[in-house]
Amino acid sequence: MRITGIFEKAVPVASTMRNAAFDFSEMTTSVVAVVTDVMRHGRPVVGYAFNSTGRYACGAAMRARFVPRILSAAPDDLLDEVGLIDPEKVRKRMMLREKPGGDAERSVPIGTIETAVWDALAKVLDRPLWHVLAERFCGGTSRSTVPCYVGGGWYRPEGDLAALSDEVKRHLQAGYKHIKIKVGGVAVKDDLARIDTAIALMAGADHLAVDANAALSISRMHEYAEALAPYGLRWFEEPCAPLDYRAFATMAKTYRPALATGENLFCQQDVENLFSFGGFRRDRDILQVDPPQAYGVGAYVKMIERVEALGGARARIFPHGGNMMSFALVAGLGLGGCESYPGVFAAFGGFADGMDVRDGEIALPDHAGIGFEAQPALYAIMRELADG
Amino acid sequence: MRITGIFEKAVPVASTMRNAAFDFSEMTTSVVAVVTDVMRHGRPVVGYAFNSTGRYACGAAMRARFVPRILSAAPDDLLDEVGLIDPEKVRKRMMLREKPGGDAERSVPIGTIETAVWDALAKVLDRPLWHVLAERFCGGTSRSTVPCYVGGGWYRPEGDLAALSDEVKRHLQAGYKHIKIKVGGVAVKDDLARIDTAIALMAGADHLAVDANAALSISRMHEYAEALAPYGLRWFEEPCAPLDYRAFATMAKTYRPALATGENLFCQQDVENLFSFGGFRRDRDILQVDPPQAYGVGAYVKMIERVEALGGARARIFPHGGNMMSFALVAGLGLGGCESYPGVFAAFGGFADGMDVRDGEIALPDHAGIGFEAQPALYAIMRELADG
Numbered sequence: 001m002r003i004t005g006i007f008e009k010a011v012p013v014a015s016t017m018r019n020a021a022f023d024f025s026e027m028t029t030s031v032v033a034v035v036t037d038v039m040r041h042g043r044p045v046v047g048y049a050f051n052s053t054g055r056y057a058c059g060a061a062m063r064a065r066f067v068p069r070i071l072s073a074a075p076d077d078l079l080d081e082v083g084l085i086d087p088e089k090v091r092k093r094m095m096l097r098e099k100p101g102g103d104a105e106r107s108v109p110i111g112t113i114e115t116a117v118w119d120a121l122a123k124v125l126d127r128p129l130w131h132v133l134a135e136r137f138c139g140g141t142s143r144s145t146v147p148c149y150v151g152g153g154w155y156r157p158e159g160d161l162a163a164l165s166d167e168v169k170r171h172l173q174a175g176y177k178h179i180k181i182k183v184g185g186v187a188v189k190d191d192l193a194r195i196d197t198a199i200a201l202m203a204g205a206d207h208l209a210v211d212a213n214a215a216l217s218i219s220r221m222h223e224y225a226e227a228l229a230p231y232g233l234r235w236f237e238e239p240c241a242p243l244d245y246r247a248f249a250t251m252a253k254t255y256r257p258a259l260a261t262g263e264n265l266f267c268q269q270d271v272e273n274l275f276s277f278g279g280f281r282r283d284r285d286i287l288q289v290d291p292p293q294a295y296g297v298g299a300y301v302k303m304i305e306r307v308e309a310l311g312g313a314r315a316r317i318f319p320h321g322g323n324m325m326s327f328a329l330v331a332g333l334g335l336g337g338c339e340s341y342p343g344v345f346a347a348f349g350g351f352a353d354g355m356d357v358r359d360g361e362i363a364l365p366d367h368a369g370i371g372f373e374a375q376p377a378l379y380a381i382m383r384e385l386a387d388g
Numbered sequence: 389m390r391i392t393g394i395f396e397k398a399v400p401v402a403s404t405m406r407n408a409a410f411d412f413s414e415m416t417t418s419v420v421a422v423v424t425d426v427m428r429h430g431r432p433v434v435g436y437a438f439n440s441t442g443r444y445a446c447g448a449a450m451r452a453r454f455v456p457r458i459l460s461a462a463p464d465d466l467l468d469e470v471g472l473i474d475p476e477k478v479r480k481r482m483m484l485r486e487k488p489g490g491d492a493e494r495s496v497p498i499g500t501i502e503t504a505v506w507d508a509l510a511k512v513l514d515r516p517l518w519h520v521l522a523e524r525f526c527g528g529t530s531r532s533t534v535p536c537y538v539g540g541g542w543y544r545p546e547g548d549l550a551a552l553s554d555e556v557k558r559h560l561q562a563g564y565k566h567i568k569i570k571v572g573g574v575a576v577k578d579d580l581a582r583i584d585t586a587i588a589l590m591a592g593a594d595h596l597a598v599d600a601n602a603a604l605s606i607s608r609m610h611e612y613a614e615a616l617a618p619y620g621l622r623w624f625e626e627p628c629a630p631l632d633y634r635a636f637a638t639m640a641k642t643y644r645p646a647l648a649t650g651e652n653l654f655c656q657q658d659v660e661n662l663f664s665f666g667g668f669r670r671d672r673d674i675l676q677v678d679p680p681q682a683y684g685v686g687a688y689v690k691m692i693e694r695v696e697a698l699g700g701a702r703a704r705i706f707p708h709g710g711n712m713m714s715f716a717l718v719a720g721l722g723l724g725g726c727e728s729y730p731g732v733f734a735a736f737g738g739f740a741d742g743m744d745v746r747d748g749e750i751a752l753p754d755h756a757g758i759g760f761e762a763q764p765a766l767y768a769i770m771r772e773l774a775d776g
Contacts, residue, residue, distance in 0.1 A: 010452075021487065021488050022484075022485050022486060022487055023485060024485075025485065026453065026485050027485075028452070054487050055487065055490060055493070056449070056452065056453060057452070058493075059448070060447070060448030060449075061444070061448075064398075064416070064444065064445070065414065065444060096410075097410050097411060097412075097413065097414050097415075098410060099409065099410055099442050099443065099652070100409050100601065100602035100603070100626075100629055100630060100652060101492070101602065101629070101630035101631065101652030101653075101654075102443060102492035102652055102654060103492065104489070104490035104491065104492045104493045105443070105446075105492040105493045105496070108493070213488065214488035214489065215488070238488075241488055241489070241657060242488060242489035243489065243655075243657040243658065243661060244657060244660075245661060245664075245665065246660075246664055264487070264488060264489030264490055265489075266489075266490060267631075269629060269631040269632060270631065272632075272634075273631060273633060273661070273665070276633075276634055276665070277633065277661070277664070277665045
């Protein structure tokens with residue numbers, strides 16, 4: 001098995017959405033195609049991925065450093081003992097001549113390429129990626145569905161309480177039971193009105209999570225914590241800057257319900273520091289590292305092992321992303337659940353066709369690989385890329 | 389005053405050098421030219437910078453995000469109260485629509501552009517950047533020279549003790565009194581032989597620093613610490629991974645002489661965490677953040693203020709880089725000293741012509757701006773860029 005070419009393209013993630021920290025009007029993502037020499041149905045097997053949402057496209061670093069390093073390797077040096085591509089060897093090859101630290105600058109392009117390699121590998125094995133991961137790292141899985149919550153409640157240009165109410169109803173009718181909405185973008189009292197509006201429609205306050213997107217000052221963070229604590233929400237996400245371990249630790253001491261963070265952590269050391277210095281509570285807090293943004297699938301597996309060694313639990317890992325990549329990891333590695341952004345982020349939000357939500361759960365699909373082929377709008381972009 | 393165009397170009401930093409972590413054979417840097425509408429001697433004033441060494445060129449992010457944001461701003465929104473470009477307003481404009489965290493991905497392109505803006509501003513004021521900084525942030529300066537050590541002792545392909553000895557003699561003859569050499573790339577005993585070789589030629593062990601470039605395992609780190617402690621070296625740099633605050637704190641408790649770190653910290657929160665959790669000793673340890681790699685000059689000024697508030701001292705800040713940008717900050721802000729890499733990193737190592745080292749000090753030059761115009765090989769690249 002050989003990698004014969006790697007192609008990438010920056011694609012706009014057209015969105016008018018806004019959270020408390022920034023808007024998405026300029027956002028892009030890098031779509032990647034890893035072409036192999038394995039033929040199936042008369043075509044080469046191609047692995048695909050994209051760098052999730054919220055971080056801009058990173059194709060220049062791929063073109064300048066990571067792709068040439070992979071393609072210049074002796075092909076056998078990238079294979080495992082049975083002659084298949086070894087994603088870990090590919091990742092190590094990409095790290096050649098990289099300076100220690102500064103992970104965020106390379107963890108996204110490396111993680112995206114590595115995830116695409118996993119997609120190709122699973123397709124060569126003719127099995128879903130979740131199944132390959134379950135077998136390789138978990139001794140198989142007995143799970144038949146995956147919990148999925150919906151991320152919404154953005155600050156829309158046209159947004160008000162009636163629009164939020166309509167949105168929540170739509171999510172509940174679609175089969176979701178757990179919802180996350182944005183906070184921190186308006187006055188506290190206005191956010192509380194939004195929270196009240198959502199909860200009034202839901203099974204309980206513990207079904208609603210809120211997300212401040214790291215936009216709060218320390219004083220606003222405490223103001224929110226005091227106002228939110230009585231609700232007993234499912235979690236309070238990114239109450240402080242992602243690397244402000246001291247602020248997170250203060251929250252963990254004073255805010256009883258669950259906190260969540262991690263979508264802006266990019267390497268294992270960041271997670272290690274969160275556990276060591278952030279006061280991350282092993283019995284309740286939620287970890288949300290984004291797989292393709294944090295060096296990819298293999299790094300995620302190692303991170304999970306380390307989290308467990310530190311007393312954390314898979315059940316409280318919810319990968320950021322709301323896409324088929326995160327889904328495969330949740331399903332295959334027995335994580336807590338995944339998020340979903342239907343109808344947001346253009347072709348990059350949502351799952352494969354037919355993956356409907358029932359009672360807050362999604363049944364495991366059987367597409368080979370990650371399953372992008374069953375996302376028509378996204379696959380159209382990907383296939384065009386692979387065909388050059 | 390208006391910015392009329394911003395141009396960038398990736399240039400190889402040709403080097404055969406190797407430290408304990410990686411080699412520089414593929415290294416590039418982004419050279420930036422910020423063109424203004426202020427005319428001097430019949431030509432527009434242009435500010436220049438490059439993204440120092442060790443981090444790859446980052447022009448794609450400049451072209452896609454940071455340059456368009458600056459050029460699309462209402463020009464008056466980027467000016468200070470006297471009508472000059474305000475670098476802080478330029479920096480804030482570049483941060484528009486940037487997600488919190490992941491600093492290393494943008495701190496280098498943003499910091500490089502911001503540094504070039506300072507160069508332009510100082511040229512418009514017709515004064516050296518060090519002088520502008522001293523006046524704006526330090527109430528002037530009484531310094532007439534800046535301490536400068538030389539960074540060398542790389543693992544050369546052809547390297548041995550005789551070559552190291554020749555190199556140290558050359559540096560001493562050139563006027564340096566303090567030298568830094570690499571460690572961690574060979575067996576401990578072989579590095580000790582290198583250290584002994586260097587010290588034998590120098591005024592004392594406290595004139596020699598060593599740099600492990602974050603390449604040591606925890607057990608090797610302790611092995612080095614034990615072997616090095618009796619020497620009383622000037623400092624032991626990057627004994628551990630840059631974000632491994634726990635390991636640094638362990639070293640700070642067990643290794644008595646000075647430690648150094650910071651060239652792989654990219655934002656103020658990283659420095660804050662080093663002080664909070666890394667056990668950084670205010671009375672001896674050395675901080676080495678790289679100005680253009682960490683959001684630029686303005687962010688450096690704020691970092692210094694915060695370091696002082698936390699009990700640290702300017703005298704123990706030695707900016708990474710070995711170039712005219714770091715020199716201007718050391719001279720203008722009263723920092724501990726600068727490093728120098730004469731003859732390494734192609735056109736990007738060393739200072740302006742005529743800035744000779746005498747007794748380990750360099751006299752303050754009087755070039756307007758940063759002074760790249762007096763570095764012929766580098767200025768040839770820069771001027772070609774500005775001329776399109």
